[in-house]
Amino acid sequence: MLKQIEGSQAVADVVALCRPNVISAYPITPQTHIVEDLSVIVGQGKLDAEFVNVESEFSAASVVLGASAAGARTYTATSSQGLLLMAEVIYCISGMRLPIVLTCANRAISAPLSIWNDQQDSMAVRDAGWIQLFAEDNQEAADLHIQAYKIAEQTFLPVMVCMDGFILTHAFEPVDIPEQKQVDDFLPPFKPRHIVDPRWPRGIGLYADPRFYMETRYILHRAMEKSEKTIKEVSADFAKTFGRDSGGFIKTYKLKEADVAIVSMGSVVGTIKDLIDQLEEEGKKVGLLQICSYRPFPRQEIYNILKDKMNIVVLEKCISLGRGGILASDIRWSFPRAEKKDRNISSFIAGLGGRNITSDDLRYMVERVEKEPVELEFLGLKKELISDKDL
Amino acid sequence: METFNVYASRLITKKEYFSPGHRACQGCAEALAVRMVAKALGQNVIVSSATGCMEIVSSPLPFTNWRVPWIHVAFENTSAVASGVEAGTKALIRKGKLPDKGTVFLGMGGDGATADIGLQSLSGAFERGHNFLYVCYDNEAYMNTGIQRSSSTPFGAATTTSPAGKLTPGQITWKKNMAEIAVAHNIPYVATSCSSYPFDLIQKVKKAARINGPAYIHVLSVCPTGWRVPPNKAIWIGRLAVETGVFPLYEVENGKYRITVDVPELRPVLDYLKPQGRFRHLTPELVDEIQERVTHEYNKLKAKTAL
Numbered sequence: 001m002l003k004q005i006e007g008s009q010a011v012a013d014v015v016a017l018c019r020p021n022v023i024s025a026y027p028i029t030p031q032t033h034i035v036e037d038l039s040v041i042v043g044q045g046k047l048d049a050e051f052v053n054v055e056s057e058f059s060a061a062s063v064v065l066g067a068s069a070a071g072a073r074t075y076t077a078t079s080s081q082g083l084l085l086m087a088e089v090i091y092c093i094s095g096m097r098l099p100i101v102l103t104c105a106n107r108a109i110s111a112p113l114s115i116w117n118d119q120q121d122s123m124a125v126r127d128a129g130w131i132q133l134f135a136e137d138n139q140e141a142a143d144l145h146i147q148a149y150k151i152a153e154q155t156f157l158p159v160m161v162c163m164d165g166f167i168l169t170h171a172f173e174p175v176d177i178p179e180q181k182q183v184d185d186f187l188p189p190f191k192p193r194h195i196v197d198p199r200w201p202r203g204i205g206l207y208a209d210p211r212f213y214m215e216t217r218y219i220l221h222r223a224m225e226k227s228e229k230t231i232k233e234v235s236a237d238f239a240k241t242f243g244r245d246s247g248g249f250i251k252t253y254k255l256k257e258a259d260v261a262i263v264s265m266g267s268v269v270g271t272i273k274d275l276i277d278q279l280e281e282e283g284k285k286v287g288l289l290q291i292c293s294y295r296p297f298p299r300q301e302i303y304n305i306l307k308d309k310m311n312i313v314v315l316e317k318c319i320s321l322g323r324g325g326i327l328a329s330d331i332r333w334s335f336p337r338a339e340k341k342d343r344n345i346s347s348f349i350a351g352l353g354g355r356n357i358t359s360d361d362l363r364y365m366v367e368r369v370e371k372e373p374v375e376l377e378f379l380g381l382k383k384e385l386i387s388d389k390d391l
Numbered sequence: 392m393e394t395f396n397v398y399a400s401r402l403i404t405k406k407e408y409f410s411p412g413h414r415a416c417q418g419c420a421e422a423l424a425v426r427m428v429a430k431a432l433g434q435n436v437i438v439s440s441a442t443g444c445m446e447i448v449s450s451p452l453p454f455t456n457w458r459v460p461w462i463h464v465a466f467e468n469t470s471a472v473a474s475g476v477e478a479g480t481k482a483l484i485r486k487g488k489l490p491d492k493g494t495v496f497l498g499m500g501g502d503g504a505t506a507d508i509g510l511q512s513l514s515g516a517f518e519r520g521h522n523f524l525y526v527c528y529d530n531e532a533y534m535n536t537g538i539q540r541s542s543s544t545p546f547g548a549a550t551t552t553s554p555a556g557k558l559t560p561g562q563i564t565w566k567k568n569m570a571e572i573a574v575a576h577n578i579p580y581v582a583t584s585c586s587s588y589p590f591d592l593i594q595k596v597k598k599a600a601r602i603n604g605p606a607y608i609h610v611l612s613v614c615p616t617g618w619r620v621p622p623n624k625a626i627w628i629g630r631l632a633v634e635t636g637v638f639p640l641y642e643v644e645n646g647k648y649r650i651t652v653d654v655p656e657l658r659p660v661l662d663y664l665k666p667q668g669r670f671r672h673l674t675p676e677l678v679d680e681i682q683e684r685v686t687h688e689y690n691k692l693k694a695k696t697a698l
Contacts, residue, residue, distance in 0.1 A: 058468060198492065
């Protein structure tokens with residue numbers, strides 16, 4: 001049913017349709033509305049689940065871990081500092097192959113404290129063995145949660161659905177919330193693999209000495225690579241069942257004929273698409289490659305699609321301090337060394353700590369890379385706030 | 392088992408749920424305590440263990456000493472993991488996906504995992520009222536990493552991070568009273584015990600397992616390696632801790648205090664301190680200071696049992 005609702009409400013509604021047995025979360029802006037809404041759904045008896053109000057994000061992640069190990073379908077959500085506090089358990093969850101679904105309402109990291117959006121938080125745990133899916137709008141954010149459970153429970157890898165804080169979580173948009181039966185048909189009940197059950201005693205979370213540890217990492221890495229197939233299948237299956245494209249690996253917009261290819265992910269792609277349309281009217285050919293699955297990273301797809309593009313610009317809301325653009329590094333790595341030579345791959349950092357990314361900023365970016373490649377530039381930086389003493 | 396006699400030991404199951412062959416040090420009274428607790432709880436239990444000695448000695452991949460379901464995640468979140476296992480099981484039972492067999496949810500950790508790094512998660516689980524039992528095996532320092540002080544290390548004890556020397560007499564703070572912290576959460580059952588008193592321990596564990604809601608048992612676990620005592624003296628040292636009043640054995644059921652191993656006349660603390668290498672540097676003045684504190688704390692406890 002099409003509803004004009006807040007992004008958080010849409011996610012809460014859809015998560016409830018996935019029938020988790022245990023929900024555990026700790027409030028943090030801008031994730032809070034999701035768990036508030038879920039607590040109401042549970043409180044009204046519309047969803048039969050244990051709602052565990054914990055004393056920290058660390059415990060939220062630990063509770064869903066324990067519940068998942070007991071065979072329950074679980075859900076948690078967090079942002080920013082909360083995700084960083086969870087980090088240790090985040091690694092344990094993937095290492096123990098528990099198919100937990102987590103929403104990351106993307107937000108900047110302290111210090112200085114900022115409750116506003118960028119994507120540094122989920123980037124900080126990108127190497128943890130979690131599938132990371134980035135939503136473009138609230139419809140996709142909602143849809144990705146339904147897909148996330150199916151992907152997680154087929155691959156035994158945890159899935160993090162990333163949606164831009166405030167820009168999506170607090171935005172009211174029309175979102176089609178499916179019927180319970182549709183979701184039930186699409187998402188079979190969770191069949192756990194290894195559980196703690198007195199009927200079949202087994203140890204979970206044993207320690208591995210140097211004879212065994214490396215193999216666990218290799219297996220996890222291969223599982224992440226192999227999940228590519230599942231992500232695509234589930235996305236295709238979703239399109240068939242629900243009649244709309246959501247998720248998958250990558251998406252493109254007017255890329256085929258483009259002279260300049262913009263690569264980005266998250267909600268900013270909406271602004272980029274608008275600009276592409278404007279530029280098209282002005283006679284400029286610009287296209288978009290949108291990354292939905294950031295981990296596993298769709299290297300081969302990206303290469304196949306961008307191999308003819310000689311002018312590529314990567315726009316991202318995060319940075320590896322002392323190194324530069326994170327997504328830009330990934331994109332640069334997607335091309336074999338020999339093919340990098342005459343290819344310009346520019347890197348722009350934008351929107352950190354909630355700074356607006358305007359259409360003018362993007363226009364400037366395109367005009368800039370038309371002239372020359374840019375190693376690294378901060379878009380919309382206020383130079384007047386920075387003195388020589390700071391540098 | 393209220394009154395013990397020579398035949399009482401036959402009432403304890405011969406079945407081992409924490410099997411032999413683990414890698415604990417000789418004379419480890421903590422491994423003994425774990426074994427007794429496992430015997431008391433039997434087969435129908437799910438154990439959530441913190442990182443630490445008992446985790447590391449019993450779970451080297453591909454082996455395990457646990458004959459009951461067991462999960463280990465990290466150092467500081469045992470109580471939250473146990474909460475999750477309990478919540479998940481509860482939800483699945485309610486939905487008819489698991490049979491309701493009255494499984495006991497056990498969380499366990501050392502003193503560091505309980506009184507230091509895991510205190511927040513334990514407090515949260517108490518406050519939420521999960522139906523679980525938490526057992527702290529207190530060997531009074533971070534023994535697994537090589538005898539570093541914790542907040543549970545007693546005053547005066549030398550450890551590798553509270554060394555005895557010219558400037559410091561070993562640990563300079565008093566032992567954190569975890570049992571009282573548990574009592575302050577108004578949970579239905581709190582007890583202290585020691586593996587030198589196996590019947591006391593087993594009885595308390597069985598009682599705690601029957602209770603609906605959170606229960607906490609603090610088990611003094613003599614560590615010959617860290618306390619610098621010969622392995623064959625571990626049980627004796629544990630008894631001395633009780634007989635000197637350093638570690639009284641009591642339980643608090645719904646707020647009502649009861650001393651379970653009564654010591655009509657306390658022995659001087661020196662009897663307890665002297666055999667232990669970790670206290671060998673103590674001056675008579677420091678021993679007096681410890682004696683004063685022990686007597687004071689013991690009288691405080693006695694006064695509570697009279698209420």
